[in-house]
Every structure is written in structure tokens, then in C-alpha cells.
Amino acid sequence: MNKKDLLLFIGDSITEAGRYEDPEQIGFSYVRYIRDYMAINRPESLPTIINKGIGGNRVPDLAERWEADVLNLKPDYVSISIGINDVWRQLDSPHQESLSPEQFKEVYANLIEQVRARTNAKVILMEPTVIQENVDAQGNRLLIPYVKAVQELAESYNAVLVPTHTAFIAYLQKENHQVLTTDGVHMNTAGNMLMAQTWLQAVLN
Template structure:
């Protein structure tokens, strides 16, 4: 059974990719290895299309070449951190505010359904700072709500990665999940992968 899964997103998805490593060393690597050993009867083709710094508008520009052209069975999307953080660190550029984020993401979901038979997985953006009440995490809230709404509307699987991080950080603040508040250490990647696996059990069968 051939099954092609495309992971697309920003640096959190891209993490560790190089000319000699097309999967990387982040959560996609953990999921790649998990899926390969869990489903040895399936011919799984796992593709990582993460690019550092991407926002939803960047995904839209490369969607046909990086997603549709592969005719995937499953598309896993992790986006939103840069859409929020650019409002803080680069206020002079054109911003992706919640209404624009929703508009572009919904277009991508509709386009994917029209052009492929892929199931879609929407991962919540994780955290911007390990301070639950930090500015970045407060700013993420409307983007996460949009992901919930669109997942329900378009029958996508929602992976509650943001909630998983908040729940963990309530109890284990002395055990970091990131190297800088955004990019994952090995524990953060493990939590992302674990949450993805739990959310996709029914889809993967």
C-alpha cells in the first residue's frame, strides 16, 4: 500500500534539513521513523517541505509545486508562528492578520480538496515563549481559533499542539521544550510528534 505524506510549514517543520538530509532532525524525523516502523506493510513516502521563516502567504506561493504536484494522500500543515511574530519583530512589513490568515488557509484547503484526494491535518502553532501568558502566546489565540474552525468546516484533523504545550508548561516550567521560546529542543519535538500521533490514530488506521 503506497501512502504519501507531505509535511509543510516553517522552520519548526524544516528543522535540521540539509542537502544530505531531506527529512531533518525535528518532529518530522520522529514521525518519519514512527510511521516507518509502525506500518512496515505500507510503502510510505514522507516528504518534508518546511522552509524557515514562512508564513501562510509563503505557503500559498509554493503550494502547487510543493504540495499538489506530489499528489499526496495526507497533507500535514504547521503554520502560524511567523504570521504572529513578524508583527512584533518586523512591524514595517505587510502583516498577515487573522482575517488574511483565515482567507489564505481556507483557499489552500479548498484548492487541495479540488486537486487531490488528500486528507488534511492542521497542527496548531505551538508557542511563542514558554511563558503561557507571554505577548506572543496571547497574539496566537485568534489564529488557533481559526484553525479549529477551518478544521471543523473542511473535515480536517486538528492536532492540538498549542494546547499540549500549554498543558505541559503549567506543570514542568523547569523542563524546557524549546531552545529559544520558539524552536524545539528534543523534548519539544517529542511532544509535537506525540500529539500528532494521538490526533491522527483514526486517520492512519
């Protein structure tokens, strides 16, 4: 990764996190932590970073804006974080139509196929994080097949896998673990730090 590269992050509110209010349009999510780490530790190779997170998005929402927000920008790296709303809405509105893990994987695979066909971007897939800071919460149980789908897609397409769900679950099992979210889903500063650290270890190492 170098200063001529365009690194694009796309996802839901966990990625968006204040980007519209931020003059730099980066926001205050893990994306800023990643940007700041790279700016301090390797300023000579700091890429241009764009945040395209939009709150509430599910994988079909990404599909609707994929052309404008990803393909047309010709990124060199595209980092995708999606899946929480695909599951969270099942808990929030059980009768609302939602994508099965198989359908989720199919739509997601099509997005990756388009990136491969239309750009030279390296694809980075982030596991969906957590729903409630309880390893055995219903939301986390429901997330398991979606996390597995992301893992399988990373393997199938030789993408970089950022094991964010795995990291969060491991952290929540540690003694004296700290609170990571404001509401079980949206990150506080510690949660953003854990996301950023997991991303940096997977992508830069």
C-alpha cells in the same frame, strides 16, 4: 495509511529543521520522530514521507509555492504547520505589514480548497505551537486568534486537527515541566517529541 501513500509535511522552520542537510531530506524535526515511530511500530504500512518545510515561511509563502510543493505531488495526506511567523514578525517588526487573523484564515482556507479540488488528500492541520515558554507571554496571547482560526478551518473542512498549541500550553502548566525550545520558538528534542506525540495521537488514533 499504508506504504503506497504519500504523506507530505509542509510548514516553516519548525518543520524544516535540517532537512537540507539530511541525506534523507526529512530533517530532525517532529517529522523525523513521526517517521521513526511509524517505521518501528508499523513498518509494513510506512508511507513515503516528504518534508517541505522552509524556514521563515508564513501562510502567504505557502500560497506562492503550493502548486509546486503540494498540488503537483498529489499527496494522499498533507500535514500543515504554519502561523508562528505570521505572529512572531508582529513582535519582531511591529511596523511590518502582517496578516490579521481573518486574512490568515482566508489565505489558509484557499490552500485547503485547492487541495480538495486538485487532489484526494486528507488534510491535517496543526495548531501553531508557542512563542516563548510562558503561557502569558505576549506572543502566546497574540497567537490565540490564529490558533482559533486553524481550529475553525479544521471543523469547516472536516480536516484532522492536531492540537499542538493546546498540548504545549497544557504541558507548560505542569509541575517540573522541561524546556521545549531553544529560543522560545524552535524546538529542542523534547519539543519535537511533544509535537510528534500530539500528531500521532490525533492522526493514528
